[in-house]
Amino acid sequence: MSANEFLPWVRRAVAPQAAAEKPTPLDATQEITDRPQDLQRRTLIQLLGLGGLVIAFGPGGLRRLEAAELAAGIAADPWSPHVYVRVAEDGIVTIVCHRSEMGQGIRTTMPMIIADEMEADWARCRVEQAVGDPKYGSQNTDGSTSIRDFLQKYREAGATTRTLLETAAARDWDVGAADVFARQHEVVHRPTGRTKSFGALVNTARTVAMPAPTSVRIKRPDERRWQGKKMPSIDLVPMTTGTAVYGADLTLPGMKFAAIARPPVWGGKALTVDDTEARKVPGVERIVRIPETPIPGAFLPLGGVAVIAKNTWAAFRGRDALKVTWDAGQNGSHDSKTYKAVLEASIRAPGKPGRTNGDVAATLAAAKRKVSAEYHVPYLSHAQMEPMAAIARVQDGKVEAWAPTQSPNDARNTIAEYLKVDKANVTVNVTLLGGAFGRKSKPDFICEAAYLARETGAPVRVQWSREDDMRHSYYHAVAAHRFEAALDDAGKVTAWLHRSAYPSISATFAPNLAGPTPDELTNGASDVPWDVPNMSVEVCPAVAHARIGWYRSVNAIHHGFAIGSFVDELAHAAGKDPAAFLLELIGADRKVDLSKGGLVSAGDTYYGAPWADHPLDTARARRVVESVLQRSGWGTRLPRGRGRGIAIHRSFLSYVAMVVEVEVSPDGMVRVPRATVAVDAGYVANPDRAKSQMEGALIMGMSNTLYSAITFAEGKVQQSNYSDYGVTRMRASPHVVDVHVVESEGLPGGIGEPGVPPSGAAIANAIFAATGVRVRELPVGRQLDGWEVMASDKGRAVAG
Amino acid sequence: MITLTVNGTRRSFDGDPTMPLLWFLRDELALTGTKYGCGVAQCGSCTVHVAGKPVRACQMLMSELQGAAVTTIEGLHPTGEHPLQVAWREIDVPQCGFCQPGQIMQAAGLLQRKPKPSDEDIDAAMNGHICRCGTYPRIRAAIKAAAEKSS
Numbered sequence A: 001m002s003a004n005e006f007l008p009w010v011r012r013a014v015a016p017q018a019a020a021e022k023p024t025p026l027d028a029t030q031e032i033t034d035r036p037q038d039l040q041r042r043t044l045i046q047l048l049g050l051g052g053l054v055i056a057f058g059p060g061g062l063r064r065l066e067a068a069e070l071a072a073g074i075a076a077d078p079w080s081p082h083v084y085v086r087v088a089e090d091g092i093v094t095i096v097c098h099r100s101e102m103g104q105g106i107r108t109t110m111p112m113i114i115a116d117e118m119e120a121d122w123a124r125c126r127v128e129q130a131v132g133d134p135k136y137g138s139q140n141t142d143g144s145t146s147i148r149d150f151l152q153k154y155r156e157a158g159a160t161t162r163t164l165l166e167t168a169a170a171r172d173w174d175v176g177a178a179d180v181f182a183r184q185h186e187v188v189h190r191p192t193g194r195t196k197s198f199g200a201l202v203n204t205a206r207t208v209a210m211p212a213p214t215s216v217r218i219k220r221p222d223e224r225r226w227q228g229k230k231m232p233s234i235d236l237v238p239m240t241t242g243t244a245v246y247g248a249d250l251t252l253p254g255m256k257f258a259a260i261a262r263p264p265v266w267g268g269k270a271l272t273v274d275d276t277e278a279r280k281v282p283g284v285e286r287i288v289r290i291p292e293t294p295i296p297g298a299f300l301p302l303g304g305v306a307v308i309a310k311n312t313w314a315a316f317r318g319r320d321a322l323k324v325t326w327d328a329g330q331n332g333s334h335d336s337k338t339y340k341a342v343l344e345a346s347i348r349a350p351g352k353p354g355r356t357n358g359d360v361a362a363t364l365a366a367a368k369r370k371v372s373a374e375y376h377v378p379y380l381s382h383a384q385m386e387p388m389a390a391i392a393r394v395q396d397g398k399v400e401a402w403a404p405t406q407s408p409n410d411a412r413n414t415i416a417e418y419l420k421v422d423k424a425n426v427t428v429n430v431t432l433l434g435g436a437f438g439r440k441s442k443p444d445f446i447c448e449a450a451y452l453a454r455e456t457g458a459p460v461r462v463q464w465s466r467e468d469d470m471r472h473s474y475y476h477a478v479a480a481h482r483f484e485a486a487l488d489d490a491g492k493v494t495a496w497l498h499r500s501a502y503p504s505i506s507a508t509f510a511p512n513l514a515g516p517t518p519d520e521l522t523n524g525a526s527d528v529p530w531d532v533p534n535m536s537v538e539v540c541p542a543v544a545h546a547r548i549g550w551y552r553s554v555n556a557i558h559h560g561f562a563i564g565s566f567v568d569e570l571a572h573a574a575g576k577d578p579a580a581f582l583l584e585l586i587g588a589d590r591k592v593d594l595s596k597g598g599l600v601s602a603g604d605t606y607y608g609a610p611w612a613d614h615p616l617d618t619a620r621a622r623r624v625v626e627s628v629l630q631r632s633g634w635g636t637r638l639p640r641g642r643g644r645g646i647a648i649h650r651s652f653l654s655y656v657a658m659v660v661e662v663e664v665s666p667d668g669m670v671r672v673p674r675a676t677v678a679v680d681a682g683y684v685a686n687p688d689r690a691k692s693q694m695e696g697a698l699i700m701g702m703s704n705t706l707y708s709a710i711t712f713a714e715g716k717v718q719q720s721n722y723s724d725y726g727v728t729r730m731r732a733s734p735h736v737v738d739v740h741v742v743e744s745e746g747l748p749g750g751i752g753e754p755g756v757p758p759s760g761a762a763i764a765n766a767i768f769a770a771t772g773v774r775v776r777e778l779p780v781g782r783q784l785d786g787w788e789v790m791a792s793d794k795g796r797a798v799a800g
Numbered sequence B: 001m002i003t004l005t006v007n008g009t010r011r012s013f014d015g016d017p018t019m020p021l022l023w024f025l026r027d028e029l030a031l032t033g034t035k036y037g038c039g040v041a042q043c044g045s046c047t048v049h050v051a052g053k054p055v056r057a058c059q060m061l062m063s064e065l066q067g068a069a070v071t072t073i074e075g076l077h078p079t080g081e082h083p084l085q086v087a088w089r090e091i092d093v094p095q096c097g098f099c100q101p102g103q104i105m106q107a108a109g110l111l112q113r114k115p116k117p118s119d120e121d122i123d124a125a126m127n128g129h130i131c132r133c134g135t136y137p138r139i140r141a142a143i144k145a146a147a148e149k150s151s
Helices: A003-010 A015-020 A036-049 A067-073 A106-118 A146-173 A198-205 A236-241 A276-280 A312-321 A336-347 A360-366 A408-419 A444-456 A466-471 A518-522 A556-573 A578-586 A618-632 A687-707 A756-771 A787-799 B021-028 B083-090 B100-113 B119-126 B136-150
Strands: A079-082 A085-087 A093-097 A125-129 A180-183 A186-189 A195-197 A256-261 A269-274 A284-290 A304-309 A323-327 A352-357 A369-377 A389-395 A398-403 A426-430 A460-463 A479-487 A493-501 A534-540 A642-651 A654-664 A670-680 A736-741 B002-006 B009-013 B047-050 B053-056 B069-071
Touching: A079 A146, A079 A198, A085 A146, A085 A198, A093 A106, A106 A125, A106 A146, A146 A180, A146 A186, A146 A195, A146 A198, A186 A198, A195 A198, A236 B083, A236 B100, A256 A284, A256 A312, A256 A444, A269 A284, A269 A304, A276 A284, A276 A312, A284 A312, A284 A444, A304 A312, A304 A444, A312 A460, A312 B021, A336 A369, A336 A479, A336 A493, A352 A518, A360 A479, A360 A493, A360 A534, A369 A556, A389 A444, A398 A408, A398 A444, A408 A426, A408 A444, A444 A460, A479 A556, A493 A556, A518 A534, A556 A578, A556 A642, A556 A687, A556 A756, A578 A618, A578 A642, A618 A642, A618 A654, A618 A670, A618 A736, A642 A756, A654 A687, A654 A756, A670 A687, A670 A756, A687 A736, A687 A756, A687 B136, A756 A787, B021 B047, B047 B100, B053 B100, B083 B100, B083 B136, B100 B119, B100 B136, B119 B136
Parallel strands: A093 A125, A256 A460, A398 A426, A493 A534, A670 A736, B002 B069
Antiparallel strands: A079 A085, A085 A093, A180 A186, A186 A195, A256 A304, A269 A323, A284 A304, A352 A534, A369 A479, A389 A398, A389 A460, A479 A493, A642 A654, A654 A670, B002 B009, B047 B053, B047 B069
C-alpha cells in the first residue's frame, strides 16, 4: 500500500489534525430508514447457530447471554428513531454505544446522556455495543474525543426520541403538543394528568415525521436528571464477578489457538525457520508463516511464524520451541544509549519553529541571567493489563472478528485491505478492552487473527504473551528537550526557547521521515499558557527506528514533563516560590486565539475543534492552579524527605493542575502519600468518572516518571515483562487523591488524557523539593540512591 | 488423569501436565474471569484460591493439583455478593476491570487472614497486583469498606 493511504490516520495522531476523521453527520431523518436491528438480528441468529455461547453486549453489561435470552431479544420489532436508540413495544430502550469501553466509562456516560434527554427510566435501558460501521460516526476511541465530539449528538439523539414520543402521545390523545411532556418512561398529559408509557407509544411514534434537528429542545441544566452527576458503571457486576467479556474470553466452536514469533527488530525478516521441536509439543497442530510487512507497516501485522495449537499453552510452548534466525534489517543497530546522543545533538541546533513571538535570540544574547536545561524521556510501552488478543473467523468469503479494539472501523478497513476483501464482507465486534491507552487503536493483532483464520480454515484466537506485548508495541516516542530562558532583574521570564526532538508517529505510516512537524508541538508545547514576550518553540530532526504510536496524551507526556520541570527550575533560579512563579508566568487573565498569532503552523483545527472555540484562556489556567494551592496545604512545612511539586498543563482542550506530595525513603524509593488535582474540562457529564480518570492519570504518570522505560540494543527491545518494565503498584500509590472537577457549562474538553502530562513534572518537582535532586532524565529509577548524602554534599557546597 | 474440584465441581484433566492451572481454567473450562496478564507471577491478574489461599494460577502446574480444591472469581460467592464484590461496586472501583477479579481474590484471602487489615497489611497483600488504570486508591478504600461491613 502507499503511505499516503494511511496519512489520514497519521493526521489523527497529533492534536491539530485530529479532525481528519470527521464524524459522519448523524441526521436523524436519515437514520429512520436505517435499521440497525436488522444487522443485530442477523448477528444474533448467527451466534445462536453457533450454540449461543458466544457474545452478548446486553443487559447489565457485556457478558455471555443464554440462548433463551438471545431469542427473547430478537422477538420484538423495535422502533429505531436514531442510529443510537431503539425502543421496543415492551418499553425496553436499547442504546447503542459506538465507542469502545476501556475504563473511561463511555458505555455508561453515553447512554446516560441519551436516556436523560429522552426521559427514559435508567432501569429500563439496555446498552448494546456497536460493531464497526461508519453510520455511527467516528468510533475511533482516542484523543479523548467521546464526549467532546459527541455530547451534542447524544443530547440530540435523546431529545429527538423524546420529542417523537411526546408528539405520538399528543396525536393518540388528540391534544396539543404543548400540553404533553415526557417524564420517566411515560408521556404525561398536563391538564388531565393521564399518562401513556413509552412502549405503548412506539407504534404511533413510528408514523410521526422526524422533527427538524433545530426544533428539538435540549434540556436546560436544571432539568437534567443524571448528566453532571455521579453515575456508576453499567459493567460493575460482570467486572466484579468474572463474567465480563474481554478479547480472549470468547470461544468459537472449532476454534484454534495461535501464538506468533515476530521479528525482534522493526523491519526484520525470518531467514530460516526450524519447527522440528515446535511440532513435537503436544497440542501443536500447524506452523504458518505470516509475511513480514515492510517498514513503515502502519496498522499491518509485523509478520513472522505462527504456531497453531489446541490451546493457548500449547501454542506458547510451540512458539518457544521454534528455532528462527532473523535478518534484522535496517534497524539492527538501533541502540538507546547512542540514540540519546543523537537526540542531544539534534536539540543543540536550531529546529523548525512551531511558535515564534518577539525575538528570542536577541533577548537571550542581551540577557544578564540565563537558565538552560535538557531533559530526556525514554520510549514507553502502554503495558495495558490485557495483552493483545483477537478472534477471527473466515467463512464463505466473509470475515468476522471479535477484538478489544479502540477503533473497529480502522480494524475493518485494515482487515479488508490486508486480506483483499470488500469491507462490506468484514464485521468487527468490539469486546471490552482490558486497558488500551492507545495501543488498541492499532488493529495489527486483529489482522493476524483474520489472516490465520483464512489460512487454517478454522476460527483462530491469537494470544500475545506479555513478552510479545512488551517487545512488539507501538512505542511512545523517546524524546529530548532543551530549554534556554532569560530572566530580568525582577525574576520575570523575558525569553523562552524550547527545542525538542523525537521520532514522529507519522514515521509508522510514511517512510523516510526526518522527524516531527511543527504541528505536533500544539500537543502541549507551542500552546503553553505563558505570558512571555519572546518565545521560540521548535522541533528538531529525529529518525524513527521503532514503531512509534500514540500513548495516553501522546507527545504531551514528554512536553508536560519537560516544560513543567523547567518552569520549576526557573522558579528556583529566580528565588521564588514555584507556585507564585507559575501564576506570574501565566500572567493576567486573557483569551488568545493561538491560530491568529504566534503559532507558525497552526493546522486547520485544534484537537479537531475550531481554533476560535478554544482560545487559550489563562483565567482557566490560573483558577485550576489556585484550586490546587488552596486544597493541598501548599506552603506548609513537611518533614525531611517529603516535598510537594506543582505543575499545570493544557492538552486535549482541558486544563489540569496538580500538587503532588512525595515521600522519599532513605534508600531512594518514592511514595506519593497525597495528590491534589484540579481539572477544568468544560462541561463534564460524569464527574466521578472524571475523578477516576484523574486518579488513574496520576498513577500512570507515576509509572512513566518513576519506573518505566523501554530501551533498545541491537534494534531489539531489552525489556520483557513487568519484572523489568516497572509500573506503579499499591505501596507507592496515593492514599488521598483530592480531585476538583470544575463545574462548567463550557464546551467539553478531554478527560481521559489531560491528567497525564502535568503529573510527571509535579512528581519530579516534588522530588526536588524533598531531596534537592533534580530529575532531568526519566525514569527516576535508582537516581535517588544516596540522596541524603548528595543533598548534604550540595548543602556543603552552597555553604562553602 | 488429574482430578480436582473447581468451584465445588469435580473436574478431570489428562492433557499436558506442565500446563498451568490458568490455561486449564480459561481454555478447558471457559472460566475466563481468571485473567492472563503476565505469565510470570508479576501482575496478579490470574489469582485464584487453592485450598482457600490466594495463588497465581499461571504458576500452578496441573501436575501439582491432584485432589486440589480451586476457587475462582466465578465461585467466590454464589450470587456475586461477597462483601468485597459489593464494596467494589459501591465505590465504583473498576475502570477497564481486567485486573479486578485477581485483585478481589487476593483481597478475599487477606480478609480471611486479617479481617481488619491495616494500611500496611493492604500494601503487603496487594503489592503483587498491577492495575494500569490506577484504581489502587479505590481498591484500598473498598477493602476497608468491606472489612468494616463484615465486622
